Amino acid sequence: xxxxxxxxxxxxxxxxxxxxxxxxxxxxxAIAARGQFHVALSGGTTPRSLYQRLATPQFxxxxxxxxxxxxxxxxxxxxxxxxxxxxxxxxxxxLDHVPIPPAQVHRIEAEKExxxxxxxxxxxxxxxASETAVPQFxxxxxxxxxxxxxxxLFPDTAILRERDRLVAAVWVAKLNTWRISLTLPVIxxxxxxxxxxxxxxxxxxxxxxxxxxxxxxxxxxxxxxPAGALEWHLDAAAxxxxxxxxxx
Ligand code: 6PG
Numbered sequence: 001x002x003x004x005x006x007x008x009x010x011x012x013x014x015x016x017x018x019x020x021x022x023x024x025x026x027x028x029x030a031i032a033a034r035g036q037f038h039v040a041l042s043g044g045t046t047p048r049s050l051y052q053r054l055a056t057p058q059f060x061x062x063x064x065x066x067x068x069x070x071x072x073x074x075x076x077x078x079x080x081x082x083x084x085x086x087x088x089x090x091x092x093x094x095l096d097h098v099p100i101p102p103a104q105v106h107r108i109e110a111e112k113e114x115x116x117x118x119x120x121x122x123x124x125x126x127x128x129a130s131e132t133a134v135p136q137f138x139x140x141x142x143x144x145x146x147x148x149x150x151x152x153l154f155p156d157t158a159i160l161r162e163r164d165r166l167v168a169a170v171w172v173a174k175l176n177t178w179r180i181s182l183t184l185p186v187i188x189x190x191x192x193x194x195x196x197x198x199x200x201x202x203x204x205x206x207x208x209x210x211x212x213x214x215x216x217x218x219x220x221x222x223x224x225x226p227a228g229a230l231e232w233h234l235d236a237a238a239x240x241x242x243x244x245x246x247x248x
Pocket of ligand 1 (some may be wrong): 043044045047074075142143144145149150151
């Protein structure tokens, strides 16, 4: 994983500011090049502050939201107004505060039967494919779980072996719940992947990923092999076991 750029920021605020800057840059580049920006948002708690920052005039004014399509990297099997919903978190922190056309916010209807198939059909309908015939996101935002999971690609789950589907439902035994998630083939096909990792609770998994010898069974995050660019953005707390240059 160390071959990818590792950006260590002094504070979580600096991390979120830097990632908001990258989001705005990548949106501007995509819109200039192709007239649209397709971004898959991460769920969980880390990106909330990033989304709130993107909704501030400093950043929101830099993005032509009429040309943005917002997608989701994964979703919990709950209604869209449930406290655990990734869509609800993004709506409250960002989507309700920027002029993005509602038809360009593509929620994963994880509470419905067939939600994964329906989402995969939307991806194929709206997002142009690369030469691999896989829809190519301009940006996929990811968080990192303490067990090395990304999106809802948890260790020891069948979805990690999925090479054909773009979206799949996954039973996460440790959470005793179903999730719906993008699969590695579509995440790896993105032009850019930004990994946001903050807090001392992630320091151990970060240490293992960047300092330990390769594992017989890699963590899901170590299975990432983006065709495009992968950027790690950590705050000092998450990177406390690494040197400032990111080396062990
Ligand atoms: C989710 C996310 C998940 C998240 C990590 C980190 O639906 O929860 O997609 O992959 O990014 O679990 O979560 P935190 O940001 O809450 O630590």
